[in-house]
Amino acid sequence: MAMHPALAVRVATITLAILLIFKALSGPPICTEDAMIVFDASGSMSGDGWGYGSESANTTSRIEKVRSTLAKVLPSITRWRRLGLITFGPGPYNQCTNITLQLKPTPNAADRILGIVSDLVPAGRTPLTSAVEQAASVLDFHHKPGIIVLLTDGEETCGRSPCDLGKQLHAEAEQLTIHIIGIRVRGLSSWTGEQSILETKCLAEQNNGLYIPVETEDDLIAAFQKTLGCPVLSQGALHRCGKGEKC
Numbered sequence: 001m002a003m004h005p006a007l008a009v010r011v012a013t014i015t016l017a018i019l020l021i022f023k024a025l026s027g028p029p030i031c032t033e034d035a036m037i038v039f040d041a042s043g044s045m046s047g048d049g050w051g052y053g054s055e056s057a058n059t060t061s062r063i064e065k066v067r068s069t070l071a072k073v074l075p076s077i078t079r080w081r082r083l084g085l086i087t088f089g090p091g092p093y094n095q096c097t098n099i100t101l102q103l104k105p106t107p108n109a110a111d112r113i114l115g116i117v118s119d120l121v122p123a124g125r126t127p128l129t130s131a132v133e134q135a136a137s138v139l140d141f142h143h144k145p146g147i148i149v150l151l152t153d154g155e156e157t158c159g160r161s162p163c164d165l166g167k168q169l170h171a172e173a174e175q176l177t178i179h180i181i182g183i184r185v186r187g188l189s190s191w192t193g194e195q196s197i198l199e200t201k202c203l204a205e206q207n208n209g210l211y212i213p214v215e216t217e218d219d220l221i222a223a224f225q226k227t228l229g230c231p232v233l234s235q236g237a238l239h240r241c242g243k244g245e246k247c
Contacts, residue, residue, distance in 0.1 A: 166206030
């Protein structure tokens with residue numbers, strides 16, 4: 001008996017969808033864009049709270065919490081994506097030029113990045129705008145797509161406008177994506193003024209990115225996965241990597 005034409009089309013559509021899903025799950029994720037983490041190691045990262053009003057009762061610093069989180073999430077991310085690192089803060093006293101290119105985008109970079117971050121001692125100011133600008137140059141953003149993820153617990157303290165840089169980068173090349181992960185955001189506006197938050201958000205919004213405030217380790221893991229992870233990377237794989245299994 002011949003199949004009704006409408007039913008035949010439906011069956012064919014479902015079959016094609018199943019085949020495409022199977023192909024996506026059986027092959028490696030496609031993460032073709034190189035990425036840079038811009039890491040805030042300024043003096044405020046020695047504080048112990050996830051946010052104003054959410055300080056922890058113990059003495060574990062923010063930078064220690066971030067190190068712990070990165071150890072859980074980076075192995076799975078760097079399995080598929082070339083990743084580099086720029087840090088800012090430590091260096092000569094009170095200078096806005098304390099920005100260091102630690103690593104250009106490199107395959108399987110988790111161990112190298114974790115080693116670098118482990119040695120950082122929080123100090124100095126927050127030249128986040130210039131650090132992001134340097135990361136864009138490292139990614140050769142005029143000629144190819146790239147992703148920048150800025151991790152910071154504060155605001156620009158060296159006189160530049162993150163929003164102006166965001167507009168400039170977008171005008172020069174629309175293929176750059178800038179995400180911002182903000183620690184200690186809750187209550188920050190009452191301390192520094194709402195404009196400081198809006199300036200940083202603008203940097204992301206002008207460049208196809210997300211501004212993600214985090215207040216827990218789970219928030220931070222989710223933020224890194226959302227900004228740097230590959231779509232088909234399973235949560236199960238993330239947990240296995242976090243427990244020290246080979247990824």
